[in-house]
Amino acid sequence: xxxxxxxxxxxxxxxxxxxxxxxxxxxxxxxxxxxxxxxxxxxxxxxxxxxxxxxxxxxxxxxxxxxxxxxxxxxxxxxxxxxxxxxxxxxxxxxxxxxxxxxxxxxxxxxxxxxxxxxxxxxxxxxxxxxxxxxxxxxxxxxxxxxxxxxxxxxxxxxxxxxxxxxxxxxxx
Amino acid sequence: xxxxxxxxxxxxxxxxxxxxxxxxxxxxxxxxxxxxxxxxxxxxxxxxxxxxxxxxxxxxxxxxxxxxxxxxxxxxxxxxxxxxxxxxxxxxxxxxxxxxxxxxxxxxxxxxxxxxxxxxxxxxxxxxxxxxxxxxxxxxxxxxxxxxxxxxxxxxxxxxxxxxxxxxxxxxxxxxxxxxxxxxxx
Numbered sequence: 412x413x414x415x416x417x418x419x420x421x422x423x424x425x426x427x428x429x430x431x432x433x434x435x436x437x438x439x440x441x442x443x444x445x446x447x448x449x450x451x452x453x454x455x456x457x458x459x460x461x462x463x464x465x466x467x468x469x470x471x472x473x474x475x476x477x478x479x480x481x482x483x484x485x486x487x488x489x490x491x492x493x494x495x496x497x498x499x500x501x502x503x504x505x506x507x508x509x510x511x512x513x514x515x516x517x518x519x520x521x522x523x524x525x526x527x528x529x530x531x532x533x534x535x536x537x538x539x540x541x542x543x544x545x546x547x548x549x550x551x552x553x554x555x556x557x558x559x560x561x562x563x564x565x566x567x568x569x570x571x572x573x574x575x576x577x578x579x580x581x582x583x584x
Numbered sequence: 585x586x587x588x589x590x591x592x593x594x595x596x597x598x599x600x601x602x603x604x605x606x607x608x609x610x611x612x613x614x615x616x617x618x619x620x621x622x623x624x625x626x627x628x629x630x631x632x633x634x635x636x637x638x639x640x641x642x643x644x645x646x647x648x649x650x651x652x653x654x655x656x657x658x659x660x661x662x663x664x665x666x667x668x669x670x671x672x673x674x675x676x677x678x679x680x681x682x683x684x685x686x687x688x689x690x691x692x693x694x695x696x697x698x699x700x701x702x703x704x705x706x707x708x709x710x711x712x713x714x715x716x717x718x719x720x721x722x723x724x725x726x727x728x729x730x731x732x733x734x735x736x737x738x739x740x741x742x743x744x745x746x747x748x749x750x751x752x753x754x755x756x757x758x759x760x761x762x763x764x765x766x767x768x769x770x
Binding site: 419422423424427429454455458459460462463466468469470471472474475476478479480482483484487 | 599601604605608612613616617620629630633634637638641707708711723726727728732733748751752754755756758759762
């Protein structure tokens with residue numbers, strides 16, 4: 412391996428101790444002979460490793476757990492009404508993809524509109540049917556009345572015809 | 585983190601607040617430190633930590649024990665911290681000039697010594713500020729949390745070579761910044 416390859420490994424795997432044993436030995440062999448690469452390794456260590464070596468580790472305050480616990484207890488309580496932004500958050504959790512949500516919403520609106528229009532048409536048809544039936548009824552009554560009047564007239568006429576014929580034949584004798 | 589049993593995780597997933605508190609006690613220090621270093625701001629860390637644990641509580645029922653609990657917690661912490669960074673600092677952060685923080689030296693032989701000393705004291709915050717959120721996360725997980733390349737790749741759900749490349753670019757940036765400071769002072 413040449414200096415360029417070694418320096419690539421120095422800045423990552425070698426100083427991070429991620430190299431397989433054989434490659435590690437090869438790098439160390441090179442470093443024992445190459446001053447340039449040793450200086451480069453030193454600079455990398457000083458600049459990018461040492462600053463992080465003796466860092467203090469912090470802990471969260473007691474308040475953090477209290478706030479988390481309170482939030483969880485509030486979420487677990489049965490809610491009477493949900494604020495609009497909470498509702499939006501819940502919907503986001505249920506349906507994370509907004510495009511799908513809009514498509515589903517549009518489809519639902521179209522479906523409801525169609526159902527509503529169909530309902531109106533059906534009601535209108537029923538009213539027309541009822542009207543027709545009533546109108547027809549009155550018409551039927553009228554016709555029946557006419558028919559019965561007509562029948563009366565015809566009965567009278569038939570009777571007259573019978574009498575005339577009888578008189579004719581009786582007079583012949 | 586290794587003191588957490590599967591039994592505790594399952595109980596917490598069912599809503600057992602005491603089991604969840606046990607999870608919190610075992611992971612909060614680690615979550616706090618990663619969140620702190622990734623967002624690079626002390627004042628908002630506790631808010632981010634709260635958000636992380638509330639997310640953990642809500643998503644616990646979906647945890648399938650396929651990855652380790654540790655990896656899963658790391659992932660939520662890193663993602664929440666990066667989301668916070670994007671919301672609060674959408675523009676690219678300016679490059680910090682180290683020379684602004686390092687005092688002038690009058691004697692040439694002492695320059696490098698002073699630079700090193702100042703660099704050590706004030707360097708972590710400044711150093712991390714220079715890096716992109718992705719590079720910063722890799723440096724934090726490798727240099728501060730001492731995770732392996734494979735563990736980092738699992739947490740960030742990226743290829744191991746991407747981890748390597750982000751670390752290399754981050755360190756090259758820091759090296760070139762330090763050279764610039766040395767050149768300026770000399």
